[in-house]
Amino acid sequence: MASDPLRPDPNVPLFARPRVAPLPPPPRPSGPSIPLAASPPGRDLLLRTLRPILSELSADALAFGRTAAYLWGVDVHPRGTSVTRERLRVALPPGVRGASRHGVVVHRELIPYPDRSLIEGVRVTAPARTALDLAAEAGCPYRATAVLDRFLARGALRRGRLLSTLRRHPRSSRPGLALAVGLSDGGSGSPAESWVRVLLYRAGLPRPVTQCRIETARGRFHADLGWPDQRVALEYDSAEHHSSRVERERDRRRYSAMIDAGWEVVSIGMHDLRTHPERLLRRVRDLLLDRGWRPSPTARERVGRAVRRIERDPPRLDEG
Numbered sequence: 001m002a003s004d005p006l007r008p009d010p011n012v013p014l015f016a017r018p019r020v021a022p023l024p025p026p027p028r029p030s031g032p033s034i035p036l037a038a039s040p041p042g043r044d045l046l047l048r049t050l051r052p053i054l055s056e057l058s059a060d061a062l063a064f065g066r067t068a069a070y071l072w073g074v075d076v077h078p079r080g081t082s083v084t085r086e087r088l089r090v091a092l093p094p095g096v097r098g099a100s101r102h103g104v105v106v107h108r109e110l111i112p113y114p115d116r117s118l119i120e121g122v123r124v125t126a127p128a129r130t131a132l133d134l135a136a137e138a139g140c141p142y143r144a145t146a147v148l149d150r151f152l153a154r155g156a157l158r159r160g161r162l163l164s165t166l167r168r169h170p171r172s173s174r175p176g177l178a179l180a181v182g183l184s185d186g187g188s189g190s191p192a193e194s195w196v197r198v199l200l201y202r203a204g205l206p207r208p209v210t211q212c213r214i215e216t217a218r219g220r221f222h223a224d225l226g227w228p229d230q231r232v233a234l235e236y237d238s239a240e241h242h243s244s245r246v247e248r249e250r251d252r253r254r255y256s257a258m259i260d261a262g263w264e265v266v267s268i269g270m271h272d273l274r275t276h277p278e279r280l281l282r283r284v285r286d287l288l289l290d291r292g293w294r295p296s297p298t299a300r301e302r303v304g305r306a307v308r309r310i311e312r313d314p315p316r317l318d319e320g
Contacts, residue, residue, distance in 0.1 A: 039073060040070060040073060040075050040083070041083075042082065042083045042084045043070060043071065043073075043083075045084055046067070046070060046071065046083060046084065047071065047119070047120055047122050049084075049088070050063055050067075050088065050122050051121060051122055053088065053090070053102050053104065054090065054122065054123055056098070056102075057090065057092060057096060057098055057099060057102070058092055058093060058096045060092070060093050060096075060110060060111070061090055061091065061092050061096070061123065062090065062091045062111055062116060062123040062124055062125055063088070063089065063090060063091075063122060063123065063124040063125065064089045064090055064091035064107045064111075064124075064125055064130075064133065065089035065105075065107065065130070065133055065134060065137070066086075066089055066134065067083075067086075067088050067089040067090070068089070068124045068125045068130040068133075069130050069131075069134060069151075070083050071119050071122065071124050072119075072124075072127050072130060072151070072154070072156045073154050073156060074131075074150050074151055074154050074156060076134055076147060076150070087103055087104060087105045088102075088104045088105065089104070089105045089107065090104045090105070090106055090107070091106075091107045091108075091109055091111050091125065092106050092107070092108060093108075093109070093110040094108050094109075094110070109170070111125060111129070112168070114126070114165075114168075115128075115129035115165065115168075126165075127151060127156040127157040127161070128151075128157045128161040128162050128164075128165035129165055129169070130151075131147060131148050131151040131156075131157065131162065132148075132162065132165055132166060132169050132171075132177070132181075133171075134147045135147045135148050135177055135180050135181075136169070136171040136174045136177050138176075138180075140176060140315070141176035141179045141180050141183070141198050142194070142195045142198045142199075142315055142317060143191075144176055144177060144179075144180035145179075145180040145183045145184055145194045145195075145197065145198050146188070146191035146194035146195065147180075148162065148180055148181060148184035149184055149185055149186065149188035149191075149193075149194045150188075150191075152184055152185065152186030152188075153186045153187070153188060153189070155186075159181075159184060159186075162181050162184065163181060166178065166181050180198075183197060183198055183201055185197065185210045186210075187209075187210025187211040188210055189211075189224060189236075190236065190238060192236050192238065192270060192273060192317075193210070193224050193225065193236050195273060195315070195317055196225065196234065196236065196268070196273065196280075197210075197225065199273070199277055199280075199281065199310070199315070200281070200284070202306060202310065203281045203285070203303055203306045203307050203310060204299065204302050204303040204306050205281065205284060205285060205288065205303060206227060206288065206293060208225035208226055208227055208234065209225070209226050209227070209228060210224070210225060211223075211224070212224075212225060212226025212227075212228060212233060214226065214233060214258050214261060214263060215261065216257040216258060216260065216261040217257065217260060217261065218253070218257040219257075221254050221257065221258060223235055223258070223263075223265070224236050226263075227288060227293075229292065229293075230287070230288050230291035230292050230293055231262055231263045231264065231291060232263065232264050232266065232284070232287050232288060232291060233258055233263050233264070233265045233266065234265075234266045234268065234284065235251070235255070235265060235266070235267050235268070236268055236269070237251065237267055237268070237269050238269070238270070251267075255267065264287055264291065266280075266283060266284060266287065268280055270317075273315075273317050274314075274317055274318075275314075276314075277310055277311075277314050277315065278307050278308070278310050278311035278314070281307045281310065282307060285303060285307070
């Protein structure tokens with residue numbers, strides 16, 4: 001009987017000719033608010049743990065999901081969770097047995113060769129595939145966009161690779177995934193900043209520039225989000241990074257310099273996103289209109305309807 005050229009030979013692993021892809025060095029931040037670590041803690045221990053497990057399970061076993069993300073330098077584990085105490089996520093071809101002995105969380109799928117890579121001898125889903133897998137599991141475009149933004153900010157991949165991988169991803173039709181890819185941006189400094197961009201998009205407001213450059217008499221600053229044509233800046237002040245007296249005074253000086261340079265600065269926190277996002281949207285809309293944004297009457301009405309929808313059914317957001 002002739003063999004089917006489209007079916008892989010079960011005796012020959014797909015990973016017969018791997019290409020080595022070491023952890024990329026951290027990129028320079030787009031602005032002063034994006035500190036990036038070279039390697040997350042416990043990564044070396046995770047690699048040492050995975051090597052024998054993957055080798056014993058199958059020649060086609062790979063680190064998958066949040067485990068793969070950690071190897072690429074992106075920690076998407078719940079806050080306060082140690083990666084060394086989490087069950088490993090592993091992709092296995094259908095029919096492979098023995099996973100229960102290692103206590104791993106199994107994803108049953110034969111990952112195609114273009115979506116595979118190696119990190120220091122450990123088989124792992126490629127960065128774009130890893131990011132899309134996690135975004136597809138996120139459950140809403142807010143969290144999906146935040147996941148993709150973190151991979152882009154880390155320098156683990158480029159948006160072009162996300163787009164090409166999305167075309168062949170088995171869950172490419174999942175609601176919100178394509179939208180998240182379209183909204184993804186490596187200039188985002190936190191999940192909350194990603195959520196704000198999705199919120200603005202859903203309201204029909206103009207897309208802001210991430211890490212928006214602002215020239216002032218006191219030097220160059222970067223706002224989290226900005227609309228240069230209208231000279232409107234939006235800054236997300238997290239409780240984690242803007243709570244001390246020194247940090248508040250630094251923010252005050254930055255905002256004062258931006259205002260002196262002719263910019264309007266909108267400062268928001270998690271409370272604005274969680275409780276009354278419609279107030280934030282109306283404030284941004286009114287500022288953009290006052291400063292020269294000229295949508296058509298139809299577009300302006302669409303914005304009003306979208307804001308009212310968000311007011312009736314606000315997104316449920318948390319910092320994880």
